[in-house]
Amino acid sequence: RIDSARLWDSLMALARIGATPKGGVCRLALTDLDRQGRDLFVQWAREAGCEVRVDQIGNIFARRAGVENSLPPVMMGSHIDTQPTGGKFDGNFGVLGGLEVVRRLNDAGIRTLAPIEVVAWTNEEGSRFVPVMMGSGVFAGAFGLEDVLPQQDTEGKRVGDELRRIGYAGSVPAKHFPIKAYFEAHIEQGPILEATDTVIGVVKGALGQRWYDVTVTGMEAHAGPTPMDLRKDALLASARLITAINQIALDHAPDARSTVGWIDAYPNSRNVIPGTVKFSVDLRAADDDVLDAMDAALAAACRALAEEGRVDVQVKQVVYFPPQPFDETQVQAVRCASERLSLPHRDIVSGAGHDAVYLARVTPTAMIFIPCKDGISHNEIEEASQAHVEAGCNVLLHAVLEQAGV
Amino acid sequence: RIDSARLWDSLMALARIGATPKGGVCRLALTDLDRQGRDLFVQWAREAGCEVRVDQIGNIFARRAGVENSLPPVMMGSHIDTQPTGGKFDGNFGVLGGLEVVRRLNDAGIRTLAPIEVVAWTNEEGSRFVPVMMGSGVFAGAFGLEDVLPQQDTEGKRVGDELRRIGYAGSVPAKHFPIKAYFEAHIEQGPILEATDTVIGVVKGALGQRWYDVTVTGMEAHAGPTPMDLRKDALLASARLITAINQIALDHAPDARSTVGWIDAYPNSRNVIPGTVKFSVDLRAADDDVLDAMDAALAAACRALAEEGRVDVQVKQVVYFPPQPFDETQVQAVRCASERLSLPHRDIVSGAGHDAVYLARVTPTAMIFIPCKDGISHNEIEEASQAHVEAGCNVLLHAVLEQAGV
Ligand SMILES: NC(=O)NCCC(=O)O
Numbered sequence: 001r002i003d004s005a006r007l008w009d010s011l012m013a014l015a016r017i018g019a020t021p022k023g024g025v026c027r028l029a030l031t032d033l034d035r036q037g038r039d040l041f042v043q044w045a046r047e048a049g050c051e052v053r054v055d056q057i058g059n060i061f062a063r064r065a066g067v068e069n070s071l072p073p074v075m076m077g078s079h080i081d082t083q084p085t086g087g088k089f090d091g092n093f094g095v096l097g098g099l100e101v102v103r104r105l106n107d108a109g110i111r112t113l114a115p116i117e118v119v120a121w122t123n124e125e126g127s128r129f130v131p132v133m134m135g136s137g138v139f140a141g142a143f144g145l146e147d148v149l150p151q152q153d154t155e156g157k158r159v160g161d162e163l164r165r166i167g168y169a170g171s172v173p174a175k176h177f178p179i180k181a182y183f184e185a186h187i188e189q190g191p192i193l194e195a196t197d198t199v200i201g202v203v204k205g206a207l208g209q210r211w212y213d214v215t216v217t218g219m220e221a222h223a224g225p226t227p228m229d230l231r232k233d234a235l236l237a238s239a240r241l242i243t244a245i246n247q248i249a250l251d252h253a254p255d256a257r258s259t260v261g262w263i264d265a266y267p268n269s270r271n272v273i274p275g276t277v278k279f280s281v282d283l284r285a286a287d288d289d290v291l292d293a294m295d296a297a298l299a300a301a302c303r304a305l306a307e308e309g310r311v312d313v314q315v316k317q318v319v320y321f322p323p324q325p326f327d328e329t330q331v332q333a334v335r336c337a338s339e340r341l342s343l344p345h346r347d348i349v350s351g352a353g354h355d356a357v358y359l360a361r362v363t364p365t366a367m368i369f370i371p372c373k374d375g376i377s378h379n380e381i382e383e384a385s386q387a388h389v390e391a392g393c394n395v396l397l398h399a400v401l402e403q404a405g406v
Numbered sequence: 407r408i409d410s411a412r413l414w415d416s417l418m419a420l421a422r423i424g425a426t427p428k429g430g431v432c433r434l435a436l437t438d439l440d441r442q443g444r445d446l447f448v449q450w451a452r453e454a455g456c457e458v459r460v461d462q463i464g465n466i467f468a469r470r471a472g473v474e475n476s477l478p479p480v481m482m483g484s485h486i487d488t489q490p491t492g493g494k495f496d497g498n499f500g501v502l503g504g505l506e507v508v509r510r511l512n513d514a515g516i517r518t519l520a521p522i523e524v525v526a527w528t529n530e531e532g533s534r535f536v537p538v539m540m541g542s543g544v545f546a547g548a549f550g551l552e553d554v555l556p557q558q559d560t561e562g563k564r565v566g567d568e569l570r571r572i573g574y575a576g577s578v579p580a581k582h583f584p585i586k587a588y589f590e591a592h593i594e595q596g597p598i599l600e601a602t603d604t605v606i607g608v609v610k611g612a613l614g615q616r617w618y619d620v621t622v623t624g625m626e627a628h629a630g631p632t633p634m635d636l637r638k639d640a641l642l643a644s645a646r647l648i649t650a651i652n653q654i655a656l657d658h659a660p661d662a663r664s665t666v667g668w669i670d671a672y673p674n675s676r677n678v679i680p681g682t683v684k685f686s687v688d689l690r691a692a693d694d695d696v697l698d699a700m701d702a703a704l705a706a707a708c709r710a711l712a713e714e715g716r717v718d719v720q721v722k723q724v725v726y727f728p729p730q731p732f733d734e735t736q737v738q739a740v741r742c743a744s745e746r747l748s749l750p751h752r753d754i755v756s757g758a759g760h761d762a763v764y765l766a767r768v769t770p771t772a773m774i775f776i777p778c779k780d781g782i783s784h785n786e787i788e789e790a791s792q793a794h795v796e797a798g799c800n801v802l803l804h805a806v807l808e809q810a811g812v
């Protein structure tokens with residue numbers, strides 16, 4: 001069993017770097033605060049006897065030697081960068097949970113057969129630099145180092161320059177190497193575990209995602225003198241589309257999601273009928289065929305609206321992640337560990353993207369979810385209980401030990 | 407018949423003050439450009455033999471003496487301030503049309519029995535300072551001078567200070583005096599006259615208006631991990647309300663209007679379910695009972711949505727104008743003038759507010775509409791044809807002559 005107080009204290013210590021008045025954390029990727037957070041993790045890892053390496057995209061690998069160091073390591077990790085209004089647990093739990101496993105093995109004097117390795121991936125959040133999950137994406141070969149180093153933040157600062165500035169432009173090639181298994185512990189960021197009084201979510205995989213930009217074009221006109229039957233109201237048309245888009249997920253229950261999170265109306269004036277409305281669409285599903293069907297339903301809804309002849313509708317896909325099932329053996333390792341520890345658990349699908357989704361492309365992968373209060377994340381009020389954090393880390397310990405061998 | 411070329415040239419000359427590259431006019435109330443426009447109007451009015459007075463809210467009255475100067479004057483007018491992206495005709499046509507009537511009577515050496523008066527009301531548009539229709543509103547007693555002089559623009563400049571700065575803080579009490587009749591010529595700002603090939607709109611009155619602020623509150627949550635059935639999506643709820651609000655006007659056809667022109671979603675992020683959405687509602691109807699019924703339907707739609715239990719809905723009324731019927735005798739004068747001039751005409755109700763709506767509270771009032779291209783106004787591409795401008799001014803001339811007596 002891991003040391004619950006030590007893990008909790010470490011989480012709280014890391015959360016002081018970039019702490020916000022409302023109890024959250026703002027520690028954007030590759031800022032001075034990120035450097036301080038990274039330095040603390042590196043210091044702790046070295047104190048725990050790990051060898052630390054940094055790759056060209058700034059991913060930090062802390063390795064605890066095994067008996068057979070030619071064996072591929074078992075890896076645990078997540079990220080320590082946060083949203084601008086982030087919390088203490090998102091990402092940080094996966095990294096410090098991994099560190100706690102190392103510390104506990106040290107306490108107990110246990111040597112694993114394979115080496116084990118804790119990793120902190122660069123810029124998972126994507127708040128300061130796109131794309132999201134940058135470090136794990138480069139590692140897995142989803143995109144190239146040359147694609148992301150020139151990426152700029154809103155002030156024009158580049159990923160490559162910022163990595164050098166904070167001292168984390170490492171020399172290890174940013175490319176995957178043989179790994180026995182990857183485990184990522186994370187808060188659920190959703191309400192299911194809490195609503196079902198479950199402590200551990202055994203994550204079977206992650207939903208596929210398709211994101212779109214939609215532009216509805218009508219004609220702006222004065223709200224007073226323009227009769228209803230002569231209007232080309234882009235907001236009314238958008239409102240009907242938003243309702244139809246919600247129905248698309250309901251038609252593919254239970255694992256489908258559709259969300260319109262962003263909307264912008266022009267000219268956005270009380271007494272002017274909106275002429276142009278832009279909004280985003282986020283479709284998710286556990287199965288690629290379902291996601292394709294949802295994509296077709298979106299196109300059909302837009303076409304049907306345009307065919308009424310009042311507005312023009314343009315749809316452009318901007319993001320695609322295929323659904324990512326996790327490795328059945330590793331998922332089973334998480335399930336068995338929960339059972340062995342007598343923790344209430346259930347299978348769950350991750351609705352959000354995680355570093356594990358890229359890792360799953362190159363190594364057998366699984367995730368361990370714990371509940372977060374009211375399902376709230378990406379928010380300064382994000383919260384998880386010490387008991388759940390402890391439980392999640394114990395599952396991680398057991399799953400890793402089983403894969404690494406003693 | 408009025409001198410079409412002279413009227414057109416005057417309109418184009420005034421439109422050069424504050425002309426925009428796209429062919430429109432930006433001449434906000436009480437700016438230096440407004441002062442230049444006022445100075446030009448005052449100069450022209452004096453050259454046409456008028457006596458010019460300015461009241462405490464900056465309304466400019468230009469009087470052509472009659473035979474019986476103790477008789478209340480017949481008044482014509484509108485405003486010369488514009489929207490930030492305004493056109494050449496909105497308001498300006500009513501003022502310069504009045505001036506052309508004076509000039510034409512001078513040419514013909516006609517003396518009217520009652521004096522006639524051309525007025526330019528201060529700040530009709532309300533773009534820089536609220537409330538809209540400020541000068542005519544003070545004149546009609548809708549609100550007090552003390553209410554509006556302290557009003558500030560976004561830079562903190564006050565109406566009273568700006569009036570003094572541009573030299574139009576007059577000494578005449580800002581209060582209505584006996585007027586025989588008020589006529590306002592204006593572009594329709596809507597599509598009906600053009601769609602029906604009509605030259606003159608005989609305006610029977612103006613729609614009543616109720617404006618509201620609506621706030622829909624749900625709970626923001628991550629778009630990925632949050633199942634559809636656990637969502638409190640404020641934008642989806644708002645989309646359904648917007649559709650219902652549109653139906654409210656359709657249920658009270660043909661003279662009712664409902665518009666949601668402004669919307670703001672929070673946190674407005676692609677992968678976050680919106681937690682709070684605010685939007686405006688603008689309801690209009692020709693009859694106060696209908697407007698009341700629409701108000702009740704809005705309240706019922708909001709209540710029904712809230713009772714589903716997912717979101718809270720707050721509605722606050724922010725503006726109320728009762729429907730304003732115009733004086734039947736003056737409306738008939740406009741109708742008869744159109745017939746005498748053999749101009750295709752039809753009765754119409756003004757969907758928009760105008761200075762005439764306040765004037766109608768204190769004197770017999772009517773309006774003369776002419777078509778504007780594609781019904782577009784409050785836009786730099788606003789356009790009216792010289793033939794329609796001429797026709798509208800001829801109707802004004804005839805209606806005024808009939809009321810003033812020769
Ligand atoms: N974990 C997380 O918030 N990922 C961001 C991308 C997503 O919306 O799934």
Ligand SMILES: NC(=O)NCCC(=O)O
Nearest residue numbers: 224271538757758759760
């Ligand atoms: N004429 C005009 O645009 N008035 C503004 C107020 C309204 O929306 O009716």
